Amino acid sequence: MMLIHMKVEGLLFDPRSGMYILLLQQVDGDATLPIWIGKPEADSIALALGRVVTPRPLTHDLIKNIFEKLNVKITKIVITQIIDNTYYAVIHGIDQNGEIEIDSRPSDAVAIAVRVHVPIFVNEDVLEARKADELEEWLKNLKPEDFGNVM
DSSP states (O other): OOEEEEEEEEEEEEOOOOOOEEEETTTSSOOOEEEOOOOHHHHHHHEEEEEEEESSSOOEEEEEEEEHHHEEEEEEEEEEEEEETTTEEEEEEETTTTEEEEEOOOHHHHHHHHHHHEEEEEEEHHHHHHHHTTTTHHHOOGGGGGOOOOO
C-alpha cells in the first residue's frame, strides 16, 4: 500500500449540502481529496489551524490530552479506504507496548493531526477510487460563488 502525503489545503462551505468540505492537497504533487464533514469537525480543524486557544478543552483537545497523559505518541494519520462514499481513517501511535492503530473518522483524525503536528497520509487506492468518481467533474466546474464564506 503506497501512502500519499497530504496537507490541509482549506475548509469550504458547500451550500448545496449544508456541510463543509475538508480539502486535502498532496504535499509534493497535484492530487486533491475533498471530504464532506460536519460543522463541529470543521470548526475544530479551523481552530487548530488558526492556533486558537479556547478557555476549556474542546473534544479534540481532550483526546490529544488523553493521549499525552497515557504516554501515547501519535505518529501519523492515514485515510485508508472509501466504502459506499464513506471514508475510513486510522490514527497511528506508539505506546510503551509498541505500535497502536485506532479506527477513526477522517475528520476527527485530521482534527487531532493538526493539533499534534503529525503527517496526514491517504492510501493511494483511495485517490485512485476518487479519480473515477463523478466528483472530479463536479469540482472542475465549481466557481468561487458556489461556496459560502471560506473559513
